[in-house]
Amino acid sequence: MCKEINDFPSNSLHMGLIWMYQYVSHRENQLLLPDDFFLPFGGKLNKENRWAKLAQLVPWAYAEGKYAKSFRNSFRGQKAVSIRVALGALIIQERLQLSDRETVQQIVENPYLQYFIGLEGYQDHPPFHPSLMTHFRKRLGEQVLREINEIIAVEAAKTTQDSDRDDEPKSGTKSKGKRTARRRSTSEEDQNQGVLLVDATCAPVDVAYPTDLNLLNEAREKLEDIIDTLHAPLVGHARKPRTYREKARKQFLAVAKQRRASGKVIRRAIGKQLQYVARNLHIIRNLVSRQPLTLLNRKQYRDLLVIQELYRQQRIMLERRSHQIEDRIVSISQPHVRPIVRGKAKARVEFGAKVSVSMVNGYAILERQSWDNFNEGVTLIEVLEAYKKRFGFYPKAVLADQIYRTRENRAFCKTHSIRLSGPALGRPVQGEEAAEQRRVARQDASERNAIEGKFGEGKRKYGLGRIRARLATTSETVIALQLLVMNLERRLRDLFVSLMKQLFAVKLPGSQTICVV
Incomplete structure (x- = not known):
């Protein structure tokens, strides 16, 4: 039974309230059957869901x-x-x-x-x-999802632009028709409209941080499994080649378990693992002369091809005392993944696909993605031409970071009357003009934060920060799909806001309308 109020200790009082628990009867505590569960929508779905x-x-x-x-x-x-x-x-x-x-x-x-x-x-x-x-x-x-996303983003961006024009304050009612006619003629003259935001980011894949020693150890273990598969039909007829797998494993763990191994120790360990990998590849070549490669399954054959290229790259880097090589393999299971140097505070190098995105009125469009690193600055002209193809005109302004401000991009923007964010070339100006440039620069930087926030939203909420697909094609599809979902959610929020404005709009004297939300 529930205690009386006076029976509770004094520390049970909080903010003037008394918290108490009331026991339910044995009949009410019984498990409710699914057939007895009440459905509030009465067999019909809610249209506002x-x-x-x-x-x-x-x-x-x-x-x-x-x-x-x-x-x-x-x-x-x-x-x-x-x-x-x-x-x-x-x-x-x-x-x-x-x-x-x-x-x-x-x-x-x-x-x-x-x-x-x-x-x-x-x-x-x-x-x-x-x-x-x-x-x-x-x-x-990827291509189909990009086209679907482009349809949604362009249509939503045009709707947002039209609503923004309708929400502009009007000084009176007499010149309303003139301004409308002037706006239509401006659109017909194909002048620049809108603001375009461009930037690039990396979509990291779900792989462990690669090190040369760990990659070679994984390659050695996979080669040992391939040797076991190729030697299985020869059991009892030929002696199995020695791979020294236990000795190689101990040598790897002796360095991998050190908290801070020196560069000399790691280099010596990499050299030893390369010798074991080379020995295993030589054994496989001898076994293939007597056994067909059809004994291997599809995954083993694919791993064998990847490990051969991995051995070549690691051997060259060891001889050159370097950590860079073209098309470097950082994952045996996903050989398409490349290191993308970004220079961010969290991680200087990320492993995944590099993605170039443009954004108009809060809607993101995938412009380019590649597993190889590329200079996003050279894609600006292509992005501007795509913008004109979608909307029928060039943007008034392009908000981008410093890497996009090349001479070629500046010349293209100047030719088509497009303002590119950032300081102009030449001698710095003084006086009021300098103050105005600083004000515009601060305004551009604050508006450009929207695309950075879009990347953060995608990585925190929609999985753009860790691509869990395994194949290159499916990973590209997932990235395009995530941008599509982000735009759909944005469109849903915009529709909700417009509905709220219509519901709570208040008409005031003098043809002024305010919105109370």
């Missing part, structure tokens, strides 16, 4: 036309999963940051997610097997 709203923002028809091209025109075989299910499941996965299996489980448990992927009614069994998620990523591909 975020997934119901989000389903109206995706161009499903356009995506279906691109998705259908990845299948053969044949009546044989199993019926393919629709684009609504495939793309919807990928959006759910990236939005909620789930694994393949957990994504399917969430769809089974949530009727709103089932509506989002296009099911006609609620079902308590999985709509597809989790293994199909990999095929969804492969069939859609």
Whole structure:
């Protein structure tokens, strides 16, 4: 039974309130059956739910036309999963940051997610097997997702620009028609409009921090497994070659367990591991002369090819006493990953794909991504031409960091009357003009923070900070998909804000309207 108020100790009082717990009866504490659970929506979904709203923002028809091209025109075989299910499941996965299996489980448990992927009614069994998620990523591909994202971003950016023009303060009602006509004529004359933000970042993959010693040890262990596979048919007929695996393992651990091994000690350990790798490669060549390589599975054969290139690179770097080489391999399981030197405070070098992004009115568009490092400054002219193709005009201003301010980019922007952020070339100005330039520079820097914040949002919330896909193509698809999800969420927020403005708009005398939110 529950105690009386006076029976509680004095320390149970907090901020003038008395906290107490009331025991429930044995009948009320029984487990409620699923059939007895009350559904507040009475068998109908809420139209204001975020997934119901989000389903109206995706161009499903356009995506279906691109998705259908990845299948053969044949009546044989199993019926393919629709684009609504495939793309919807990928959006759910990236939005909620789930694994393949957990994504399917969430769809089974949530009727709103089932509506989002296009099911006609609620079902308590999985709509597809989790293994199909990999095929969804492969069939859609990076290019299709980039086109879908571009449609959403451009349409949303144009809508935002139009709403911003409508929200401009007006001094009176008589000149309203003249200003509208002047605005239309300005658009017809194809003058520059809008502000473009450009920047690049790295999307790190989910790999351990690579060191030369760890890579060579992993390569040696994989080669030992390949030797065991190739020698298996010869057991009892030929003597197994010696690999000294135990001795090599002890030598590796003797250095790897040191907290602060000197460069001389690490270099000597790398040299020893290279000798073991070279010995194992020589053994494999001898075994291949008697046994076919078809004994190896697909993964082992792929690892063998990667390790041969890894051995060549590590041997050259050891002889040159260098840590740099072209197309350096930093992961045997993901040989497409390259080190991207960024010079950031958190990590000077990141391992993943370099991504160049442009942003207009808060919507990000993927311009270029590559596993090899590239100078993002040379892509500015290409980005400006893409902006004109999307919107029909060049931007008024481009907000970018110093790497984009090359002479070629400055000349192109000057020719097309585009203001490029940053100080102008030549002798510094003095007086009021200098103060005005400093004010504009501060304003540009504050506005350019939006694209940095967009990168932070993608890395903290949408998985851009750790790409968990394994293949190069699927990793590129995931990056494009994450930007698509970010734009959909931005579009959803903008629609909510515009709805709130309409609901709480107050009409004041003198044709002035204020919004109370």
